[in-house]
Amino acid sequence: xxxxxxxxxxxxxFGETTAIDGVDLAVRTGTVFGLLGPNGAxxxxxxxxxxxLLQPDEGHATVGGYDVVRDAHQVRQLIGLxxxxxxxxxxxTGAENLLLIxxxxxxxxxxxxxxxxxxLTSFQLEEAADRPAKTYSGGMRRRLDLxxxxxGRPRLLYLDEPTTGLDPRSRLELWELVRGLVxxxxxxxxxxxxxxxxxxxxxxxxxxxxxxxxxxxxxxDLKARTGAQSLVVKPLIDTDLNRVLSVVSxxxxxxxxxxxxxxxxxxxxxxxxxNVVRRLDQEDIAISELSLRGSSLDEVFLSLTGRTADEKTSxxxxxxxxxxxxxxxxxxxx
Ligand SMILES: Nc1ncnc2c1ncn2[C@@H]1O[C@H](COP(=O)(O)OP(=O)(O)OP(=O)(O)O)[C@@H](O)[C@H]1O
Ligand SMILES: [Mg+2]
Numbered sequence: 001x002x003x004x005x006x007x008x009x010x011x012x013x014f015g016e017t018t019a020i021d022g023v024d025l026a027v028r029t030g031t032v033f034g035l036l037g038p039n040g041a042x043x044x045x046x047x048x049x050x051x052x053l054l055q056p057d058e059g060h061a062t063v064g065g066y067d068v069v070r071d072a073h074q075v076r077q078l079i080g081l082x083x084x085x086x087x088x089x090x091x092x093t094g095a096e097n098l099l100l101i102x103x104x105x106x107x108x109x110x111x112x113x114x115x116x117x118x119x120l121t122s123f124q125l126e127e128a129a130d131r132p133a134k135t136y137s138g139g140m141r142r143r144l145d146l147x148x149x150x151x152g153r154p155r156l157l158y159l160d161e162p163t164t165g166l167d168p169r170s171r172l173e174l175w176e177l178v179r180g181l182v183x184x185x186x187x188x189x190x191x192x193x194x195x196x197x198x199x200x201x202x203x204x205x206x207x208x209x210x211x212x213x214x215x216x217x218x219x220x221d222l223k224a225r226t227g228a229q230s231l232v233v234k235p236l237i238d239t240d241l242n243r244v245l246s247v248v249s250x251x252x253x254x255x256x257x258x259x260x261x262x263x264x265x266x267x268x269x270x271x272x273x274x275n276v277v278r279r280l281d282q283e284d285i286a287i288s289e290l291s292l293r294g295s296s297l298d299e300v301f302l303s304l305t306g307r308t309a310d311e312k313t314s315x316x317x318x319x320x321x322x323x324x325x326x327x328x329x330x331x332x333x334x
Pocket of ligand 1 (some may be wrong): 017018044045046
């Protein structure tokens with residue numbers, strides 16, 4: 001099989017913090033691979049290693065067959081990177097930003113202008129092309145950022161939380177743009193905190209937590225493992241809580257979580273809903289809330305790790321590590 005990215009045993013430490021702790025990845029050419037995980041999981045660190053902006057302490061990785069440490073220069077020719085924080089120059093206009101990158105990539109003035117125009121059109125930024133980027137909305141900025149990473153027509157694109165902070169419509173628009181790139185044969189490595197985003201875009205997902213891959217597979221695999229949906233039940237009378245709990249565990253076969261009077265259980269088979277209703281009715285238990293909804297990342301986490309994504313069980317070392325970091329910290333458009 002043809003892998004655009006392959007990594008084995010990547011480890012990166014910042015002082016006391018082990019940001020990534022033995023990560024293996026294999027991303028097939030022409031697909032979208034999603035790194036899904038909560039804040040601090042190590043997603044950006046992994047992306048920066050694969051983008052040659054950081055060197056791993058252990059393990060190795062290749063991108064397009066080139067080693068990210070030894071052949072960093074070749075790797076940079078292949079990739080485009082849209083960092084977690086917008087990298088465009090605020091004082092320049094959209095067009096100027098794209099032109100500048102074209103020039104940095106050593107293409108002729110005419111070609112750079114042509115490419116900028118093309119990108120501004122396909123990213124619906126034509127009208128804003130001559131306005132300083134600081135006047136752009138969040139969604140426009142993200143599009144400009146994405147356009148900036150595409151100036152050099154990369155075969156591989158790294159998107160680090162591309163839709164964080166976007167409204168639902170801008171998010172959908174960005175997803176469409178990404179799908180278009182994939183249809184053109186671009187391989188995409190995407191990091192996200194949203195299960196829904198990984199689900200919608202990625203062919204394969206690796207769930208990362210505390211620097212480790214804790215589950216991986218296709219979205220369908222993961223959902224089958226973790227429960228695609230969550231059943232939410234709340235008894236009308238508080239004292240019925242335990243009875244409801246035992247009905248829910250018996251029928252879903254999972255261990256529900258309880259918050260106040262609300263019971264939540266991961267379910268893979270929507271047929272549990274009528275079964276729960278029937279059983280509660282048979283046992284004469286009144287319910288004030290009963291619903292089935294899509295699982296959030298938190299619930300996937302809960303189901304995989306027994307804790308929620310923001311619950312800090314073994315919180316990695318704090319602050320002090322920052323000054324031990326010597327490599328470049330700028331996210332450059334490559
Ligand atoms: N340059 C650095 N110096 C010190 N510690 C760092 C540095 N970069 C990352 N870390 C630490 O490594 C861990 C992983 O961070 P990373 O940025 O990779 O997480 P992330 O999954 O991208 O999180 P987020 O969703 O918040 O972007 C965190 O504990 C973070 O504090
Ligand atoms: Mg990050």
